[in-house]
Amino acid sequence: MVKIIKCAFCSGTGNDPFDLLSPISHCLVCNGTGKVEVEEPLKKCVFCSGTGKNPLGARVSCIVCGGKGNNHCESDTKCKHCKGTGKSSDGLPCTRCRGKGLI
Numbered sequence: 749m750v751k752i753i754k755c756a757f758c759s760g761t762g763n764d765p766f767d768l769l770s771p772i773s774h775c776l777v778c779n780g781t782g783k784v785e786v787e788e789p790l791k792k793c794v795f796c797s798g799t800g801k802n803p804l805g806a807r808v809s810c811i812v813c814g815g816k817g818n819n820h821c822e823s824d825t826k827c828k829h830c831k832g833t834g835k836s837s838d839g840l841p842c843t844r845c846r847g848k849g850l851i
């Protein structure tokens with residue numbers, strides 16, 4: 749089942765939150781629709797805390813969820829490698845769970 753959710757990157761506005769190209773440019777994550785599709789079951793992205801934005805500070809979408817703020821994940825088991833944070837010690841996505849925090 750695919751669920752349609754609000755685009756986390758632009759908060760559903762459909763506009764590029766960082767005005768990277770121009771003030772009227774569309775959000776690259778949802779193509780300006782304000783909505784994105786994620787396959788169920790979905791879990792909030794721990795890597796970006798559901799914001800859809802890259803926590804490393806770059807003005808780009810989260811590299812784990814692609815800006816959607818949620819990831820498709822079947823499991824509820826916390827990743828022992830990153831203790832469920834989705835981050836490895838260098839701040840990059842955990843290699844074991846690929847940033848989802850669940851495995």
Ligand SMILES: [Zn+2]
Nearest residue numbers: 755758775778
């Ligand atoms: Zn968007």
Ligand SMILES: [Zn+2]
Nearest residue numbers: 793796810813
């Ligand atoms: Zn994310």
Ligand SMILES: [Zn+2]
Nearest residue numbers: 827830842845
């Ligand atoms: Zn992990």
